[in-house]
Amino acid sequence: MRYDFASDNTAGMAPAALEGLAAANAGFARAYGSDEVTARAADLIRQRLDADAEIRFVFSGTAANAIALSMLARPFEAVLAHHAAHICTDETGAPAFFGQGIGLIGLPGFSGKIDPLALKAILQEPVVGHRQPPGALSVTQATEYGALYTEEELRHLIEPAKAAGLGVHMDGARLANAAAEGFDLTHIARLGVDALVFGGAKAGANCAEALVMFNRQLARRVDNRLKQAGQTASKTRLLSGPMLGLLDSGAWETGAAHANLMARRLAAGIEARSPYVLAHPVEANAVFIRMPDQDYAALNAAGWACYRFDDGSVRFVCSWASQEEAVDALIDAIATL
Amino acid sequence: MRYDFASDNTAGMAPAALEGLAAANAGFARAYGSDEVTARAADLIRQRLDADAEIRFVFSGTAANAIALSMLARPFEAVLAHHAAHICTDETGAPAFFGQGIGLIGLPGFSGKIDPLALKAILQEPVVGHRQPPGALSVTQATEYGALYTEEELRHLIEPAKAAGLGVHMDGARLANAAAEGFDLTHIARLGVDALVFGGAKAGANCAEALVMFNRQLARRVDNRLKQAGQTASKTRLLSGPMLGLLDSGAWETGAAHANLMARRLAAGIEARSPYVLAHPVEANAVFIRMPDQDYAALNAAGWACYRFDDGSVRFVCSWASQEEAVDALIDAIATL
Amino acid sequence: MRYDFASDNTAGMAPAALEGLAAANAGFARAYGSDEVTARAADLIRQRLDADAEIRFVFSGTAANAIALSMLARPFEAVLAHHAAHICTDETGAPAFFGQGIGLIGLPGFSGKIDPLALKAILQEPVVGHRQPPGALSVTQATEYGALYTEEELRHLIEPAKAAGLGVHMDGARLANAAAEGFDLTHIARLGVDALVFGGAKAGANCAEALVMFNRQLARRVDNRLKQAGQTASKTRLLSGPMLGLLDSGAWETGAAHANLMARRLAAGIEARSPYVLAHPVEANAVFIRMPDQDYAALNAAGWACYRFDDGSVRFVCSWASQEEAVDALIDAIATL
């Protein structure tokens, strides 16, 4: 079975990350995030974002998202998110676990992007005691369906949310792919995002994400919060080291650019050589196509791992590690189903 | 500042772990723990324990302990543990967070080992509605104060606990140090431990611990449980790979044996050359001494990071990475305070 | 504003409940549920159900439901329920709060009754780590839309759920209305329901519901559980006394029968004298009608409190206290809108 395109977490660490890890590993260092490697990695992220922020490195995107949301909403409130957002469909209820019952309200919209009219409608509903009113908005960049928000589109979601008193979270598991496609990271803070999960794993790091708190109040006693939640690394430099390697070398962006390029190549090949149509625009590193059950089964049987999503489409994901030959081989396999 | 002896998590990954990581990193692999590296690492742990068990690799000892306890006790029950156990003093209330209010009842005993009479006394108390009755027992091997339980001593705790219907958890963050000192790991399952945290980080791995469920019922839907709790690694092989490297090479034990040897050397040197007395027997990789505030401050000021513990003693910890020269230099520093 | 038909909790305690309270109130009694009044009330419930069960009296239906569900499902599992069930729409996420993240999966079906095919479909889905698999089924009798399940219909839901290993909860907030309509309460235990909330408040009690645990294992340390969850009454007799009054006198059923009768009278009057059609069958104490916004507003403006529900229909509820004259006055008001 080939897992190249099953997800962007089937690849290992990128070379720059591995080098960053090896470099960070040398000698003794203070534990629990007080080391220099961690400080430098945080600095590089602040530079990328052109913003002041409190930053911590945690192990898992699920935890990072859920903890961020628990900073923004309370147990008797709900988070507004696209119904296909990772927090809604793939995190086993983590927001409610870390947030002691925080609710999720799924909103519609094309290709994982929240429809601003749907947001507006729910923000206008009166607060009643027997339901969980919105406490936060969560947006994903790039979206679960491989699309990108423009700055303008984000503004049309974030502004009304902030005006209604909501906190704003951005799931940036694939932020590198957005950045590689031209999304200006310095918009994030300026748009009013309160907490960002700055993706590492899918960008070639090990299991590490940076939790970025632009709103410093959220960071009060965050070290206690993370420790209690099992997200404090004793050897933090082993999380921040790979991230430092990726950021310092630029591989965070170049790896993502490669992934995006491979996705476009894959999409073009499928469109040119197969009957399957794209289910979503290919703006980042994923390709979703409409494919009947029989063909989907045949493709898996042919050794290409891939998954059918909630919208019925079949997903292929590229990463820093995707090889042109593999893309072409997959196109061949799809073309000859 | 020198952090060599501040803790056993100030060292990086051991060479065998780093090699295991690099080897595991190659190519594409199934995510979320379904890869072969993970399967092999789990097999080696089962071999070490000579027991069947469900095993998962998680990021943090705090999470591993708390999740194990949440399998054994319910929110309205309490965990019995030594009052100086890591879960009681150093995990920011994680058992109550992951366990939705699970209580902790601290028991006395020398050097971190629970006094069996204290356990007996509490097990005999009647259950009343307005308090949290015991639901689980937690033991730590080696203890927080660097002591070891014999098999016999563990039996005298575990048997009455099991007889009273309690689940049993073992915090094995320093299990390698116990094993290196002759503690037979195959006793653990036979004694009736239900869930073990098989330590990685302090034994030279990256941030990775193995959650070992001897009681298979505990493991029902454990993948959902871990995912929800932010402890599922997408690239699990990056956790299991280093563990595999340590276990396959024997470095898990030899590194710990080295750490223990260095601790004995340090203790002997302090005893021979300084006025400070040992606060606890040196049976694993830590040395605790009685030291006045002024001397403690002077030692830190001289550049040797170390910590005063709840019992008033000052702790030094050795690891796989401790060097003889460094031990001797620390002895010199202490001797000349 | 007239609240007669706004809900069945706008009425006070029924006379039999008030008498039961006054009787229970006399003299001193053991606290926390160990008193005789409480024992007798529990006996009468067991008689009604013709089943052995552990029974506790709690304050609120929301808590009773959520606590029952927390006995049946774990935080990383979900509860299957009709999408319009009270636990899904009117309890502010209580199941996730009391259940530390327990999910809710809303199923379709007419008039609040779960479609057995929808249940079957979800029970056949494979368990995957990144979602909350079903842990329990919740049914409501009478339903939120005033319909009744037959024994046969319940069997077609409960049997497959039990076969799939799920626990079964019944929300009986309006169980008296079902019983008054001929639903045989002795079916509940025989069908395999594990935990029942036996309704008090809507049947004329004060704020009191009985939590009935047919599955005695669920009741292990339930007194600790309830105390921790703030649902242990120090003066339990003040909860059980009114319930005893209702059950001993038969007013629990006769009050509900009166409520049902008034609902049918109301429905008949609306059908005969107004253009509005019924949205749901009138099988218990509620009447739902299709009514345009303008008429709905006019009716409220005319002083008759009522609510529009999620399905778009407007609800009127009768209770033990509903008066024939009031029903007729409401019919007049609706007929002359």
Added chain:
Amino acid sequence: MRYDFASDNTAGMAPAALEGLAAANAGFARAYGSDEVTARAADLIRQRLDADAEIRFVFSGTAANAIALSMLARPFEAVLAHHAAHICTDETGAPAFFGQGIGLIGLPGFSGKIDPLALKAILQEPVVGHRQPPGALSVTQATEYGALYTEEELRHLIEPAKAAGLGVHMDGARLANAAAEGFDLTHIARLGVDALVFGGAKAGANCAEALVMFNRQLARRVDNRLKQAGQTASKTRLLSGPMLGLLDSGAWETGAAHANLMARRLAAGIEARSPYVLAHPVEANAVFIRMPDQDYAALNAAGWACYRFDDGSVRFVCSWASQEEAVDALIDAIATL
């Protein structure tokens, strides 16, 4: 068995409360706290406190305390309280349940009153990531051991706590007994208490306490919070009605004054006629005496229910319902052991 002195919750509702309930019960009323009886009861409490405050009526002191604490401290923080406070010893870990892991740090002091030096010491400890730092202070008036804080004593606790950024909670389960003894309720808000539990049950109400939020920010979306936590009464007037009856008639204070008087009579009788000494000053409605096991057993065997407390003393509690003859009979029984 006589339960007169076993606790102050073995008495039923006082006559004024029962009358208040009957009056509130008449007719139909808006549910969920929007009724007039509830508004009037809240007004009377605000008058007593001479302060603006958001007020809600909840079912249980355990829930009221835990919910108030969850407003003041976060899961990774701890509450400072006397080690014998009800929240520490008698609420089955409710603060950690409602507060998702909130810790409790027990402080010493005579007769349930926190020693200000102990408070000062803990407030000076540095915040470290691996422990739960203080987030709130909880004081109890009258204390669990029947003592009263003076305004001055409270100031010496509350001022440093507020200065350190902590929220302040007062458990007023027996506030009526303090008020009856001359404690000026208008001090509470002026001293800076953020949230008060204004006791009902022990003062002769049914199971009802008022949650008083002086800090209005705490009350944001409190109706959602209470509903989710199972503490919203559908028929709120049945909670507020008895409270209104007690407050409007003055029975809230006069009943407590009677209870205090009976406690003093009991204490005087025991001192005059038995060898047992008082363990705590008798400043409210409880009497604690030193009594050997044998005598304690004999007293219970003679039919007088009473309890031994954590400090080893035996407790008797008086209430609005205590009768002089009963007090004298108990004195006789104790004198002739």
